[in-house]
Amino acid sequence: MRxxxxxxxxxxxxFTGHSGVIQRNAVRSWVHAGHPVILLGTDEGIAEMAEEVGATYIPDVAMSDLGTPILSSAFQLASAKATTPYLGYINGDILITQSFNLDVSKLGDDFLCVGRRTDVDIEWEVDFDDEHAVAKLWQIIADQGQLHPKTGIDYFIFPQESSLLKIPDFVVGRPGWDNWMCDRTWKLGIPMVCLTNHLTVGHQNHDYGHIKQYRGKAWDNPETDKNRALQDGVHRDLEDCTWRVNETGEILPRYRQLARMHSRLARFGMQGIVIRCLHGLRCGVALLQSQLYADVLLTVKQSRSPESAKTQPAS
Known part of the structure; x- marks a missing residue:
């Protein structure tokens, strides 16, 4: 997957004020990294941004009563228009800092890739035709950025035919739907892969002045209530990823989380008794693998400790 x-x-x-600055940076970074891009919505400047970078523009996305785009509509429209084997929803303030090339064959036909973001203050437009300016931006993210907690999820990558394309009518930019997406992978028994160690993404900090009828926390408003109702109390985040990608791009299982997922499916899954029993078996196997992996790590750690070195016989 490239x-x-x-x-x-x-x-x-x-695309006005500071939001315009950081969104132009974000979209240009996606194109600079080699991604085909689709921009949806009718807000000021979206059509012009799409034209500038050669992106596909789709204006007719469904809206909430307050005029905020509905994610289910965007997912279906983007899937119908895209011609690549994979899709990725991404928030409009996120910088893609690098290329990636992952062998996803071991994940099967359906999966979800997510990862943590690095928060950084960016107040200027970046010229992505100037490699020195781009290199400076990446260095600022590395030096000044703060890794966001595992609860913040700003991009979701999945196959074009993914079962994750069918989502409730969540409103974009409000809490809840990202946690629902993570929980959905557990209910479906499909891999959720954490890319944090392999892919750095920059989140350009901003205010929440665009949110209508906000209250309490800056992103809370009546649309938040709707999202919470659709979320139905479920909460999963990046801590629940069942797979991870290391610094060299190798995709590795997280055995304890796999065991937890299969245990849940064995107890509460909607499949027949045979499938649920298989999940129970997979839970046991994952627990055994987790213990073996922990034992190997402990052995390696002990072999590298100073106390161990002192006890080694002289050669």
Missing amino acids: NDQVTLFSLPKA
């Missing part, structure tokens, strides 16, 4: 095989789609806000 950048050029993943069409990124997004629902930007109006």
Whole structure:
């Protein structure tokens, strides 16, 4: 799975003020990294941004009563228009800092890739035709950025035919739907892969002045209530990823999380008794693998400790 095989789609806000600066940076970074791009919505400047970078523009996305785009509509429209084997929803303030090339064959036909973001203050437009300016930006992210907690999820990559394309009518930019997506992978028994150690993405900090009828926390409003109702109390985040990618791009299982997922499916899954028993068996295997993996790590750690070195016989 390469950048050029993943069409990124997004629902930007109006390209005005500081939001315009950081969104132009974000979209240009996606194109610079080699992604095909789809921009959806009718807010000011979206059509012009799409034209500038050669992105596909789709204006007719469904809206909430407050005029905020509905994610289920965007997912279906982007899937119908994209021609790549993979899709990725991404928030309009996220910078893609690098290329990637992952062998996803071991994950099967359906999976979800997610990862943590690095928060950074960016106040200027970046010229992505100037490699020195781009290199400076990446260095600022590395030096000044703060890794966000595992609860923040700003991009979702999945196959074009993924079962994750069918989502409730969540409103974009409000809490809840990202946690629902993570929980959905557990209910379906499909891999959720953490890319944090392999892919750095920059989140350009901003205010929440665009949110209508906000209250309490800056992103809370009546649309938040709707999202929470659709979320139905479930909460999973990046801590629940069942697979991870290391620094060299190798995809590795997280055995304890796999065991937890299969245990849940064995107890509460909607499949027949045979399938649920298979999940129970997989839970046991994953627990055994987890213990073996922990034993290996402990042995390696002990062999490298100073106390161990002192007890080694002289050669």
